[in-house]
Amino acid sequence: MREDRTLNYLEHRNVVSNEIVFTPPDYVAHLSAKSKYGRLGLSFLNSVKVHSGFVGRLVLELVNLSNERNPITIKRGAPFMHIEFLRREGEPSPYSGQYMFQYMDERETELYIEILEENYARLFPKKMLAQIRRNRLKTDRGS
Secondary structure, X not given: OOOOEEEOOOOEEEEEEEEEEEOOOOEEEEEEEOHHHHHHOEEEOOOOEEOOOOEEEEEEEEEEOOOOOOOEEEOOOOOOEEEEEEEOOOOOXXXXXXXXXXXXXXXXXXXXXXXXXXXXXXXXXXXXXXXHHHHOOOOOOOO
16 A cells, blocks of 8 residues: 555445465465454455466455554555465466456566566467457556
8 A cells, every 4th residue: 555544433444455466376375364353344356366477566455444443554565464375276367357466567567567578478378368468457556
């Protein structure tokens, strides 16, 4: 997050991660709030799963479900979630949808495209990566 964020009781906010997440095609990732925030009532509304092969910044759908109805403040740069990578079984089925490379600039996408081409060319053909890059969500991260 670019700045501190306060969520009031029952307030929902979409927050974009500063970090770029790369989940290799033979893994999936799951997210959870750090216990400090979980105890305060911070919860994720989305499925808290990162698809195999996904590259991009995460959009976290947060809600304040505090039993005491207190606001929850997340300080800029404070770690507020855990990410756990799990190896999946079977043939890789990497993500290639509209959110691939979301909120990444040209330099960042170029770096990850090189990684994908070098290590996963069979799963991510150059032509497909070029199309995904052109169509990615590029709006200002805001958070």
